[in-house]
Amino acid sequence: MKWMYVIFALLAGAMMPVQAGINLRLKGSLGDPVWAATASFAIGTLVLIAYAFATKAPVPSLGMATSAPLWAWTGGALGAFFVFAIIILAGKLGAATMMAWLLAGQFIAALILDHYGLISFNVHTISWQRIAGVFLLIIGATLINRY
Template identity: 30%
Template structure:
């Protein structure tokens, strides 16, 4: 029960982080710079929590020779997944940019559980878990896709060429979602190796921060806009997206070690979609207000049924 509450809680918090970071991007202009700020804030926050927990910030040199190289790639996976979503939006639109990574996350999470990849605990596929995954994906379709498609049906215009060209981007989106599940599995294993979810989360965000600093330097060639939120008197809460992201990864590390990657991904996903609908319903954090409709509630209920099946079996 505690794992389910934590998983849903971090999913809801991730929805809030998305709304917060979208506001930060309005001030920095560059989504890459906004992501860099978020990662750096998270790294500083996790450094403080790691010290308070009694874990060291530094790593033993023996770890680099005794552990597989992939154990350090969690931060890279997170950055690639985030950057890919930024690139997908103008290619696929909001609906497919949401759904394709979700599909990749659920499928890869279940595969990691079934085969025990990245030294994860094994949870073999059974008919109940397969049906649970089907219910989760059906719930996602009802909660995310149907309403958006219906609202845009009359204005949606596309060409045959665009339809053909979208398929490579759809696969890229699925791949980005798979990387997010891989990140969760890697960070969970890193937490076990370091015997500290705090230190593992810090290492992941530190690597991600360095990566984004390099990306912004190469792409934007300037860090000047980092001052814009202060110059324009942005609300104080635009800076806390990184703290929420840090807590998300920290609890993810803990949950993967307790219930496995697949269950962690699915439970957090339910919380994320539920949180996103709440943010839209009330227009929280200056987001666009969009009322929840009955079919979206039905989608959440179906998703919850799928989560319960996966959790129990």
């Protein structure tokens, strides 16, 4: 069962540089990365709404929505920043270099979030093996960037 999630993660990860290229092309047509990111989020929102209706997902009540802490509502803003950033980075760095540095940044943040159990994550203590893995990833990003 866990392998299905690993495959799902690999597919989702593979879509990140594809999304960056698509949004970079959209920026070329619309002339601005902010408008390209806005269009991307608008279409994504429509797709999610259609999916929710198609699967008959229950609509959360107002009480459910107000029970979330304020910081839990910042995910959309962070997503908007990420989409905007990949539009800029894809054009400047290329797909491989962009993804290598994005992954390095994600792993560094993930180690900290896991170690301290921040923002709803379970605690997974930092170990030398985890640090070595991130260090190797940074070396890989450096090699991809250089060559």
